[in-house]
Amino acid sequence: MDFYRNLKVSDWASLIPFGIACVAVGFGVKTLIDKKLGGPVNPAIRKEESKVVDSLDxxxxxxxxxxxxxxxxxxxxxxxxxxxxxxxxxxxxxxxxxxxxxx
Ligand code: FES
Structure with a gap:
């Protein structure tokens, strides 16, 4: 913990590009996965149910x-x-x- 407390503002500022790069890579990976695998088929209907089943006579x-x-x-x-x-x-x-x- 002392390590983080001893960091100066300039040290934290130097980490900003790394943080931005991590977010960009994470977003890119998520986008790639969504494109390859697709999102959920059901975007919003009765999401509180574990399985949407309808039965009609x-x-x-x-x-x-x-x-x-x-x-x-x-x-x-x-x-x-x-x-x-x-x-x-x-x-x-x-x-x-x-x-x-x-x-
Ligand atoms: S097939 Fe879904 S609204 Fe028509």
Whole structure:
């Protein structure tokens, strides 16, 4: 501990570039990992749950049901069209699952 107390302001100042370099390397490594592995599939929906599971009775679906597969819908598990903004921002191509009765 005495070592740190005996450092002068100029000594601490000389450590600033090293600190900045460490932060930059850490940010770069995180960015690289995010690009290679991707972030979480689910960015915000019911994060307090250990696993998001929905169950519906097929009789309750009516003639047509549109389910979200992009994990951005405010009406999850139903699609609210949020996939369009996601696709534009991230150059992605995700879309909903549409289930409908044959006519
Ligand atoms: S909002 Fe997610 S697929 Fe439409």
């Amino acid at each position: 097929i009789e309750d679906l009516g003639n047509k049901a549109v389910f979200c597969r992009c994990w951005r819908s405010s009406k999850f598990p139903y699609c609210d069209g949020s996939h369009n903004a996601h696709n534009t921002v991230h150059a992605d191509n995700v879309g909903p699952l549409i289930i409908k009765k044959k006519e």
